[in-house]
Amino acid sequence: MKLVEIKLRSTLEHAQLGSVAAAHIARVYCSLAMGLGPDADNSFIHDVELAVGEACTNAVRYNPDPNDSDREVMLSFKLDHNQLVITIKDQNKPFNFNETPEPDFASVPENGYGIHLMKSTMDNVSYSHEKGWNTITMTKRLKLK
Amino acid sequence: MNIDSKTENNVAIITLSGRFDSHTVKNFKSSITSLIESHVTNFVIDLAAVTYIDSSALGNLVSFLRSVRETDGDIKIASLTAKIRSVFELTRLHQVFDIYDDPNSAARSFSIE
Numbered sequence: 001m002k003l004v005e006i007k008l009r010s011t012l013e014h015a016q017l018g019s020v021a022a023a024h025i026a027r028v029y030c031s032l033a034m035g036l037g038p039d040a041d042n043s044f045i046h047d048v049e050l051a052v053g054e055a056c057t058n059a060v061r062y063n064p065d066p067n068d069s070d071r072e073v074m075l076s077f078k079l080d081h082n083q084l085v086i087t088i089k090d091q092n093k094p095f096n097f098n099e100t101p102e103p104d105f106a107s108v109p110e111n112g113y114g115i116h117l118m119k120s121t122m123d124n125v126s127y128s129h130e131k132g133w134n135t136i137t138m139t140k141r142l143k144l145k
Numbered sequence: 146m147n148i149d150s151k152t153e154n155n156v157a158i159i160t161l162s163g164r165f166d167s168h169t170v171k172n173f174k175s176s177i178t179s180l181i182e183s184h185v186t187n188f189v190i191d192l193a194a195v196t197y198i199d200s201s202a203l204g205n206l207v208s209f210l211r212s213v214r215e216t217d218g219d220i221k222i223a224s225l226t227a228k229i230r231s232v233f234e235l236t237r238l239h240q241v242f243d244i245y246d247d248p249n250s251a252a253r254s255f256s257i258e
Contacts, residue, residue, distance in 0.1 A: 046228050057199065117199075117200055
């Protein structure tokens with residue numbers, strides 16, 4: 001099991017960094033697992049980049065004190081039996097992840113797509129709240145050729 | 146993200162490159178606001194060189210579309226890569242925006258309407 005951990009500040013610039021880092025790590029894990037070139041599975045890499053970017057942006061946007069950019073967002077990436085396991089943790093207020101509705105596509109909303117995109121691109125997305133930390137856990141299995 | 150624009154016959158062609166996301170969307174908003182203030186009503190957004198798009202950027206495009214349509218204008222999207230198109234499809238926004246293969250076709254569509 002290989003583990004990478006990243007500590008981000010609660011800013012949109014750092015949310016972007018989290019997404020960029022996720023893409024790089026996904027690319028490395030693809031290569032490690034499959035022994036193929038760095039662009040072996042662009043779809044896998046983009047899905048991870050997008051899901052992590054959305055989770056990091058939500059963590060920053062729901063910071064109750066937007067001026068407190070020292071608040072941390074923690075990312076971890078593990079490769080476990082060809083499955084990438086990612087956690088995104090923040091110390092914002094707990095929320096009811098499982099009852100967050102799907103976007104009302106017919107009304108063409110201007111927001112509320114983030115969790116939908118996470119669930120659409122990853123194999124599994126779950127939420128927990130423990131000891132003051134919200135934790136989103138996302139998994140995605142590498143499709144070995 | 147880099148933003149270039151040129152305006153001809155009341156159609157602004159806005160060419161974006163790089164990451165269009167929650168961090169860079171404020172630059173897009175400010176460019177668009179200047180163009181709207183100069184009374185441009187029709188827009189083509191060329192996304193050929195956009196390497197990443199997220200829900201914040203798409204939400205901003207929807208907001209922009211609403212305000213432009215209030216002034217009888219419109220926004221056409223051009224040159225989606227497979228990666229960017231997939232995000233439009235996941236959010237169903239490919240059914241909301243008119244999407245063209247290239248910016249010139251998108252710009253010409255305004256004169257046909």
